[in-house]
Amino acid sequence: MTVTLADVAARAQVSPATVSRVLNGNYPVAASTRERVLQAVDELDYVLNGPASSLAAATSDLVGILVNDIADPFFGIMASAIQSEIGGPFGSASHRQPSKVIGGGRAGGERLAVVCNTGGSPERELTYLTLLQRQRAAAVVLTGGAVEDAAHGAAVATKLRRLAEAGTRVVLCGRPPVPEAPEAIALTFDNRGGGQRLTEHLIGLGHRRIGYITGPEERTTTRHRLEGHQDALAAHGVEDDPKRTVRGSYDRRSGYEATLELLRREPTLTAVVAANDTVALGACAALRDAGLDIPGDVSVAGFDDLPFSIDVVPALTTVRLPLAEAGARAGRIAMGREEPPPGGVAVVPADLTIRASTTAPRS
Structure with a gap:
């Protein structure tokens, strides 16, 4: 009904x-x-009155960009890059791949990009998707990790399929593909591989007592980065002691408090891996307040290579994700100016960037 x-x-x-x-x-x-x-x-x-099929050619000039936290540089960089590609006409039919490009939109004219800040709320994410469908958005780009909840995942998949059926192009940027919604093009970050390379770097320096601060437990990004860390430990025969892992959030305060907890649990830690660069800032502050030198006493590493990472003292070893490049590509695909990757999924590489915050342990 x-x-x-x-x-x-x-x-x-x-x-x-x-x-x-x-x-x-x-x-x-x-x-x-x-x-x-x-x-x-x-x-x-x-959503709308009448069958979605009748609206396939009736999309508006609106483009929705969903982010968890626009104040977080991780999302701000991607949103800015996506928006830079939005404007002017959609790509011509000769530049499209019919099997992957979904829908059209009105020819010519500028597009209005609307950044939807979910605040990390699964409910707000679903609401924004519903409203964007009602507004007949020309394209929707979802950024960052997904919530790992079966009911929520099924609801998101349903909404992505309905958006596609209504003529909206759907692109996931830095987010795993959704098998139940194959119409959604996915540019997914290699978080697991990046996490593994980062921990292997520390092991190669001689570290064996490595603390790890995670992000929110329910996020795919958190799980994949932690799994990469654990893969590296297992591959090199290093004990994965549960007391060396502390759950946290993707913010500086979480990094500070989690590092103090790690030091309480194991004062002889020689390295700390943070879930992202902002968490790593908090970790560095906690170590300094504890009277420890970085990297002389404890090495610190982050993830993402946010702009401030090279300017902190010491400069932060991290994993570089090409956030701006991925965002721009997502924007072009959403606008029909670039063909989607084969199979609708591309893995965006995560490259180890070694700086002064990591060195060999003293003992």
């Missing part, structure tokens, strides 16, 4: 006019009411 505007209004306990105002954004609505309406839209999967 087709979900109507009245159904959404009933679920949200507001008038149909209020639902229309929220979805069209043409009249001020209280924040609490807006949230109720958006939740009802998401729960009922209310």
Whole structure:
């Protein structure tokens, strides 16, 4: 049965006019009411009247870019690069690969890029996808790792398929492919390989007591980087002691607190691997406050190679992800100016970048 505007209004306990105002954004609505309406839209999967097939050629000039945290340079760099490729007409048909490019959009003119900041909320991610479908977005680019939850993953896959069916191009940037939604082109980062190379670098220097600070447990990025670290330990016969791994978040405070916890658990650590460069900054601050020298007493390594990494003292050993290049490529694919990779999936390499924050242990 087709979900109507009245159904959404009933679920949200507001008038149909209020639902229309929220979805069209043409009249001020209280924040609490807006949230109720958006939740009802998401729960009922209310998108458009009529079959999606009739809208395949009716996409708008809107392009949605989903990020977890626009204040995080990891997402800001990608979003900026994606947006730099949005504008002007879609690529001509001669530059498209019919088996992979989905939908068109109106010929000519500029595109409006809208950055949707989810705050890491799975619910907000689903709501934004629903609203972008309702707005008949020409393209949607999802950045960063996915939430590892079966129900959420299934819901995202359903929404990506419906976006594609409605004529929207869907691109994943730095995110694993979604087998249930093969229409979504995936440029996925080699987080596992990068994590393995980083830990192998430390092992090669002679480190055996290596602490590890993870990101949020539910993120694919977190799991893949940790698995790479564990792969390196196993390959070189180094014990993977659970007390040397501390769960955290992708922020400086988490890095600081997790490092103090690592030192409490094992004061003789000779190296710390952080889930990203921002976490590594917190780790360095904690080590200095504990009276330890970097890298003389403890080596520190990060991940991502964010712009500040080369300017901190000592400069940070890290894994470089080509965030701007990947974002620009995702933008071109979303605009139909570049052919998708074979099979719809490309692995973006993660390169070890050695700087002054790592050296051989003293003992």
